[in-house]
Structure formats: C-alpha cells, structure tokens
Amino acid sequence: MNSLQELKDEELLKRVAQNDEQAFCELFTRYKNKVFNLVYRYVGTYYEAEELTQDIFLKVYNSVHKFRGESRFSTYLYRIAVNVCKNYKRKKQPTVVSIEDPEISTDLSAPASSEPDAILAEKKKRVIIQEVLDSLPPNQKTAFILSKYENYSYAQIAEIMKISVSAVESLLFRAKQNLKKKLLPYKQRGEI
C-alpha cells in the first residue's frame, strides 16, 4: 500500500470522495500555505485569510465529486480560492487597514530592521499598496496578484481564471497602467 505522501493529488482526491479523512489532511498539508498566502495577499488581513482558507477547503471537500480531472487539482483549487476571494470582496465593505495593525507584514525584500521608524514606514507602504490594489477592478487585481505575487505565467493565470491568454495580457496591461497612475504620486513623494 502506498503511503499518502507518495500519491498524486488526483489519487488523493479519489480517496477523499470515499470519505478518507487522512487523504484530505494530506491534500490540506500540501496546499495550506500556498492557499493561505494567496488569500492573505488578496484580502490583506490574517484573520480574514484564516476564515476564507477554511471556506475554500470546505468547498473543495464538498465539491470533490464535481472534479472531473480536466485540469490539474492545483489549478482547480486556486480557481476556487480566487472565486471565494472575489465573492468575499464583492459583498464586503472595503477593509480599513491601519498601519498600527500588527498583522501587516512587510516586504520579503525589505532589509530586516529593528528601527521603529523603518518598520512604520514599511507598514505604511504596505497599507498604501493594499489600498491601491483593492481599488482595482476584481479581475485586474486577481491577474496582478497571480502574476506578480504568485509568479504564475500568463498561461497558468488564463487556466485559473478561465479566460484566454490574450485576455490575461490585456488585464495585466490595464492593471499596471492603473497602478502606475495611482502609485506614481506616492512614489514621487517618497512614500513607497
């Protein structure tokens, strides 16, 4: 008998369909951080990311019979994740993220600094970027996050969002133009 770690996602999924909780746990372990990060980067707060990640995996569990294997499981999972995030943002009032929020993380690339001023400036920058990202139309925001933060290719983004590659190109072009228009004044003032 194969150990669960050696099984492919699709094989695990078949087991989940037969109520194998261990298999579901293995799938969760494989993708929890990937999904959690995607959601966190989309909504911007840790506690919302926690709630939505639960919703996403519950949705996967409930719709396991609907998976027909036309795409890879990871694509299917990210598609659910993106749709859950978009629906959540559509229904919800815009989050007011404060720079005093300890949940706001800083850039990976930023040099680790213990200077309070540097930390505050970094958090302020994060808040500005998140607000500007939130102001983008949902599809532009989704495409941008998948491309810039998750490093997906245009073809992968097209598959996740169920649109053509040329539509992804167009979304990303417009997203960047919008970001430039909104962020350039901050950049010129040295705030980001």
Added chain:
Amino acid sequence: MTASFFCKIVSKYIGAKIEMDCLRMRKNISKYLDGELTKDEVSELLNHLGICPDCNREYEEMKMLLDSIKAPAEVFAPPHLFASIRQRIYVQEHQPILLKLLKPILVPVVYSLVLVAAIFIGNSLSRNFLSTNTQNKEAFKLTLNLTAFDDAPGNSFSNIYDNLMSGE
C-alpha cells in the same frame, strides 16, 4: 510645392506609424517585465526603447514602480486551521437530514416570525403605555380636585383654568 505636400503626407504617415508602434510596445513592456516575450520580441522592444524616449521613460517608470511592489512576506497557515475545518465538516455532516432540506425554507420563516413578534410586542407596549398615560391624567385631575371648578362662572379665572386642565 509638390515636394512639401509629399513630406507632409510622409511625416503624417510616419507619425501615425510611430504611435501604433508605441502602443504595441507599451503592451510589450508589460509582457517583458513579466518575462513573457520571445527572444525576437525582446530584441525588437530593446531596439525601440533605444530610439523612442517616451517608451523608454514608460519602461523606466513601470520597472521602478513594479520593483517597489514586492510580495508581502510569506505567512504560514495557523496550526489549528485543519481542526477548524474538520469541526465544520463534522457539524455539516451531523446536521439532521430534515433540517438540511428544510433550511432554505426555515430561514425566511424564522425571520418572518421574528418580525411579526416584534410588531406584536411593540403594539402591546404602545397600548399599555397609552392606557397608563390616560390613568395618570385621571389621577392628576383627581389630585387637583378640578371638579371643584365645574360650577365656576364663565370667563372667570377658575373656569379658564378648568377648561385648560380638561383640554377643552
């Protein structure tokens, strides 16, 4: 005369061509920054950036801006997350089947009942308040012994006071 007209036509044509090229190149700048251009497209773009200051400025600004938008630091899913999901699956699976089926109907029914109950309670409270208010008025009238002024002559101060108190 003929030569200058020809030049105008050509410059107009070249101007339009450059604009069209620039629009295509702006889109290619976006793709280039995402690593989505072929080798040939890259060399075409770089040649264009060498001769077009506007597109070159666009490229520099876009690159600088995207460089400043780095991914937030990686976060890790909290350790209790799977337990929370398992708990929700348990609740979902142990919900009585009848309740699951009736849930879409029960929710609006319960909301309607709560609304009706709120209207009923509000109405009763309002009636109770009005009756208490009338009783208080009566008690107030009796306390002041206003009947003593019933026989007061018309236009006298007592008569006016009595009329005011009785609301006439």
